[in-house]
Amino acid sequence: MELNRAAHAFATLGHPGRLTVFRLLMRFAPKGVRPTEIAEALDLKQNTLSHHLADLTASGLVSVTRHGRSLYYAVDLDATEGLIGYLALDVGRGRPDLISPLFPEQKDPAMRDTDFDVLFICSGNSARSIFAEALLRDLGKGRFQAFSAGTRPGTELNPFALDVLRRNGHDVKGLRSKHISDFQKPDSIVMDFVFTVCDTAAAEECPPWPGQPITGHWGLPDPVKATGTDAEKALVFAQTYAALRRRIAAFVELPFESLSRLSLQARVDAIGADTEAKA
Template identity: 85%
Template sequence: MEQMSASHAFATLGHPGRLAVFRLLMRFAPQGVRPTEIAAALALKQNTLSHHLADLTSVGLVAARRQGRSLFYAVDLDATEALIGYLALDVGRGRPDLLSRLLISRKDAAMRDTDFDVLFICSGNSARSIFAEALLRDLGKGRFQAFSAGTRPGSELNPFALDVLRRNGHDITGLRSKHVSEFQQPGVPVMDFVFTVCDTSAAEECPPWPGQPITGHWGLPDPVKATGTDAEKALVFARTYAALRRRIMAFVELPFESLTRLSLQSHVDAIATDQDAKA
């Protein structure tokens, strides 16, 4: 990246509002987000957000794409890589005392182990993330330790979700709704993977996870918001379970032993869109 381009990009990110928008879009990367959802998550006025998005787009850090009638904004990962590389390698001269903590992690060695700790995060931890925890536990062939948590305190397991799990042969003993803070305490497992399974949890601020886990966003609509008869609600929960089952089946079949962290991240990013296309 040229110095002038880097200077413009850093200046753009120097505004707190634009930086907040960029950080939110990074939590959804490589997927895009509608402006209305960005504005709601960050409590921004639409005209203010429009200015921020225009500035980020003008320096190439964000790109817009139209899908049907909706406009989605997403981080340009190539441009972001170039900017980070400029800061680390050009400005920082690649000094190992500056980069070692970023590049060295106990997880680099753990990627080839046969035991991975995986956390699924949702807003309530009452249905989607509970589905994911039970599915990975039972489909993971003993290679994964699955956990789930919610960002909203005081949630309880949804009875429709529990019924779906029972009907699909999962043991629900021990399943409970947990707040994400349980996994941010000293002495808890250091995660290899952290997935958000709803847009609300992805949009919320969360401290960086220890151990540099691979992260992914597998957002699905909230089945708890389904309306209609009990049979109609149960069908929505069943469809959500089936969508997560497809994702997790694809995840557990990845050839972890032969993949680098970069390759794993690419596969994790692709799973949601690939499995939705096959549905």
């Protein structure tokens, strides 16, 4: 990355408000986010957010696309990679004493092929993340240990979700609603993958996970918000289950033993993008 462009990008991120917006967009990457959703998640006024987004876009770190009447802002991953590379390799001269401590659990050139620990997060841990936990447990062929959690305390499993799981042959004994803090204790399992399966969970401010797990945002609409008759609500839950089943079925078939972290991250992103379009 050229010096002046890097200086512009660093100066842009030097403002706390712009850095906060950029950090939120990174949690959704590579997908874009509408300004109304950003403003709601960060409790920002629209005019303040507009200035931050304009500056981030001008720096080249963020791109904007239009879909219908909505604008979507997304991190430009190539520009961000260039900026991080400039800081690590040009400014830092690639010193191993600076770079190596950042990746103590890095698994390049290939991920191990057994015993992956995977956490699915949503807001309530009552439906979507519970679906994902049960699906990975049963489709994972013994290679995965699946967990789920919510960002809202005190929730309970949704009866429509439990009914969908039973009808699809999943054992629901042992499933329970859990808070994300249960997995953030000093002695907690170090996750290999962390997925958010709803937009509100991706917007939550969570500390970095130990071990640098591969992360993915596989957001789906909340079936708990479905309205209508019980039959109509049950249909929405079944559709949500089917969308997650497609994603997880594709995920468990990945050739983990031959993929680098970079390639695996790209596959995880692609699964969320491709199956969302079909959901």
